[in-house]
Amino acid sequence: MPVNIEQYKKITSALDNATLVAVSKTKPNEDIQTLYDLGQRDFGENYVQELVDKQAALSNDIRWHFIGHLQSNKVKYIAPFVHLIHGVDSLKLLKEINKQGAKHNRVIDCLLQVHIAQEETKFGMDEAEIAEVRVAISELTNVRICGLMGMASFSEDISKVRTEFRSLKELFDRYREWSVVSGQWTVLSMGMSGDYAMAVEEGSTMVRIGSLLFGERNYTA
Numbered sequence: 617m618p619v620n621i622e623q624y625k626k627i628t629s630a631l632d633n634a635t636l637v638a639v640s641k642t643k644p645n646e647d648i649q650t651l652y653d654l655g656q657r658d659f660g661e662n663y664v665q666e667l668v669d670k671q672a673a674l675s676n677d678i679r680w681h682f683i684g685h686l687q688s689n690k691v692k693y694i695a696p697f698v699h700l701i702h703g704v705d706s707l708k709l710l711k712e713i714n715k716q717g718a719k720h721n722r723v724i725d726c727l728l729q730v731h732i733a734q735e736e737t738k739f740g741m742d743e744a745e746i747a748e749v750r751v752a753i754s755e756l757t758n759v760r761i762c763g764l765m766g767m768a769s770f771s772e773d774i775s776k777v778r779t780e781f782r783s784l785k786e787l788f789d790r791y792r793e794w795s796v797v798s799g800q801w802t803v804l805s806m807g808m809s810g811d812y813a814m815a816v817e818e819g820s821t822m823v824r825i826g827s828l829l830f831g832e833r834n835y836t837a
C-alpha cells in the first residue's frame with residue numbers, strides 16, 4: 617500500500633504545535649523516504665534491530681524515536697543515535713540508558729511510560745514507581761526525563777479513552793516541577809491513529825501515528 621500523502625498533509629496541518637512522530641515499524645525504507653521528502657523528520661520504531669538497520673540506511677538528520685518496549689540488554693544498540701526513548705517503564709531500564717549514554721558521551725532524552733489504560737496488558741509505571749525515579753534522577757546525569765508517554769485503551773468507548781488521556785495530562789501537570797531537576801518537562805506523548813485528535817484536545821504535545829500514514833501493518837509478511 618502506498619504512503620497516504622493526503623492523510624499526511626491533513627494531519628500535519630491539523631496538529632498546530634504538537635509534533636508528529638510517523639510510526640514506520642514493519643514498513644520499508646522507501647515509505648520513510650517518501651515522507652522524508654515531504655519534510656518529515658521524526659520517525660518512530662518499536663523493534664531494536666529494525667531501527668538499527670533503518671538508521672544505518674537512511675538520512676542522518678532523521679530524529680529516531682524508540683516507542684516500543686525496550687529491554688535493558690538492547691539499549692546499547694540504539695544509544696549512539698536515538699533521539700527520544702518513549703517507553704521507559706522501570707528505574708532499572710533508566711539506569712541502563714544512563715550507563716550507555718555515559719559510554720557514548722550523550723545525554724539521552726527519555727519519557728516515562730505511565731500505565732493509564734484500564735487494560736492489564738499495557739506496560740507502564742504507577743505513581744509509586746515514578747516517585748522512585750524522582751529520588752534517583754539527580755545521580756543519572758546521562759539521561760534527561762522530558763515528560764510522559766501513555767497509551768489509552770483500545771476501546772470503542774470514547775469517554776473512557778478521553779478520561780484516560782485526561783488523567784495522564786493531570787499527572788503531567790502535577791509533575792511539572794521535574795523540569796527543575798531534569799532540565800526539561802515539555803513532552804506529553806499520547807495519541808495514535810485512532811485517537812490522536814482527541815489526544816491533542818486533551819493536551820498531547822506529541823502524537824505517534826502509523827497506520828493512518830502507512831496503511832495497516834502485516835506482521836506475518
Ligand SMILES: *Cc1c(COP(=O)(O)O)cnc(C)c1O
Pocket residue numbers: 639641662683684767808809810824825826827828
Ligand atoms: C504501533 C504504535 C503506534 C502507532 O499505532 P497506529 O495505530 O498504527 O497509529 C503508536 N504508539 C505505539 C507505542 C505503537 O506501538
